[in-house]
Amino acid sequence: MTNNRYQPHEPAPTPRYPWFGIRHSSAQRVAFLFALASGVGLAFLYRRYMQTNDIAPDSKMGYIFAIAGTALLLLVGLGYVIRKRLGRRWPGRLHTFLAWHMVGGILGLVLILMHAAGNFNPRSGTYALYGLIAVVASGIVGRVLDRFAPRLAASAALEAISASGEERMDDLEQELEYVADTERALRTSRAAREHGVPWDLAYYDLDPEVEDIPALLSQGVRSDTGPILNLAQPSDSHRILLAAERRQTTGNVMREAISIRAANRRERLHLQTIRVWRRIHTLLSLAALGLLAWHLEYAVTLLMGAH
Amino acid sequence: MHRPRSQVAEELAACIRCNQCLAACPALAAPITIETLNRQTLDGPISAPVMRFAQNCYLCGACVPVCPVGLHRDTMMIWLKMRLLRKNNEQEAYEQEEDELQDEDDLGPPRRSRYAPTSQEWSRRGWHDE
Numbered sequence: 001m002t003n004n005r006y007q008p009h010e011p012a013p014t015p016r017y018p019w020f021g022i023r024h025s026s027a028q029r030v031a032f033l034f035a036l037a038s039g040v041g042l043a044f045l046y047r048r049y050m051q052t053n054d055i056a057p058d059s060k061m062g063y064i065f066a067i068a069g070t071a072l073l074l075l076v077g078l079g080y081v082i083r084k085r086l087g088r089r090w091p092g093r094l095h096t097f098l099a100w101h102m103v104g105g106i107l108g109l110v111l112i113l114m115h116a117a118g119n120f121n122p123r124s125g126t127y128a129l130y131g132l133i134a135v136v137a138s139g140i141v142g143r144v145l146d147r148f149a150p151r152l153a154a155s156a157a158l159e160a161i162s163a164s165g166e167e168r169m170d171d172l173e174q175e176l177e178y179v180a181d182t183e184r185a186l187r188t189s190r191a192a193r194e195h196g197v198p199w200d201l202a203y204y205d206l207d208p209e210v211e212d213i214p215a216l217l218s219q220g221v222r223s224d225t226g227p228i229l230n231l232a233q234p235s236d237s238h239r240i241l242l243a244a245e246r247r248q249t250t251g252n253v254m255r256e257a258i259s260i261r262a263a264n265r266r267e268r269l270h271l272q273t274i275r276v277w278r279r280i281h282t283l284l285s286l287a288a289l290g291l292l293a294w295h296l297e298y299a300v301t302l303l304m305g306a307h
Numbered sequence: 308m309h310r311p312r313s314q315v316a317e318e319l320a321a322c323i324r325c326n327q328c329l330a331a332c333p334a335l336a337a338p339i340t341i342e343t344l345n346r347q348t349l350d351g352p353i354s355a356p357v358m359r360f361a362q363n364c365y366l367c368g369a370c371v372p373v374c375p376v377g378l379h380r381d382t383m384m385i386w387l388k389m390r391l392l393r394k395n396n397e398q399e400a401y402e403q404e405e406d407e408l409q410d411e412d413d414l415g416p417p418r419r420s421r422y423a424p425t426s427q428e429w430s431r432r433g434w435h436d437e
Contacts, residue, residue, distance in 0.1 A: 022359070028336070095333055274365060
């Protein structure tokens, strides 16, 4: 069970969503410090290794780097995936596993580069190395995307939401419906003026639907001597003004609808980017694993031949 | 994709608080209860752990398939992010306004324009004070 550290009487912080400078978790800080210390240690080790006479991928130190790098990559790569997919009841947060997954991936690549020691002759090894570089690079790019894409998506979503939290597109639809109703009422009144309005009260619906009322009012109620109730018979100048207003409203609504559609598209794009990039990282990892297996097979054949 | 407030409110009401979504989340660093998260998603003040969680959530969707009642925690997180972003923008606008007001207070007497000639320049042009 988790416990909530937030106390209700603790004052709420000023809400912030900065692009940069978000506080890192303790797991991330520990993993980063470990990576820094390991990096310094490995740099020192590599310097000593370069001072020896036996500098080759198949030297003793080369094998140690290869085994350590491969073991680390498999451990952090598979460890994170297994914890995520299968080990939900394992102790420790997935976030901590992710921090070590990132740090272990980078350190593993450094170890493999030390194993290569600038020797890129065996084709299988070079391909495996390129594969690992691609995996780590895609992971780093993915983390950058994870930082920015969700904020961009939320920003785009904010544009498509009204102040009350509903879809702005729905408000626009209502506005358009209102414009269409006005237009319909005007047409009805024009038709009534041209063809005359029947005087018979039986012509009128005495129990109209609410949405029909504007149209009915615009028809007016007439007797055979002329109109006795004419609530919405606009004059020609008024009609021209109404038409201009309608055109302006429709134009504004269209422009707003286009901008909302663009915001929705942007949001979808940012969300898709996050998910597609994750798949790319997974595919690259599988490809690198295959290349690693190919190189291991090559190394085993080499060792068997030597013996 | 985001959802309107009414739908998010319905989803929050349907949450059975099993905590599966939080357990499956790779972005959750500090302990947060699902009740706290649900309470602060739509309204009210946002506490520091929830704010950090909303900042760190990268909408990977890992919380969606594990939900036993088929809710979309990612859309709720988008809503929380939107709230944070809106408050962030408001705060920035407020601070900018404060800065402008402060600048106006600090201006003091009007300064000479960069392009206004100095007294030497006037003298060179043959303009002498009486």
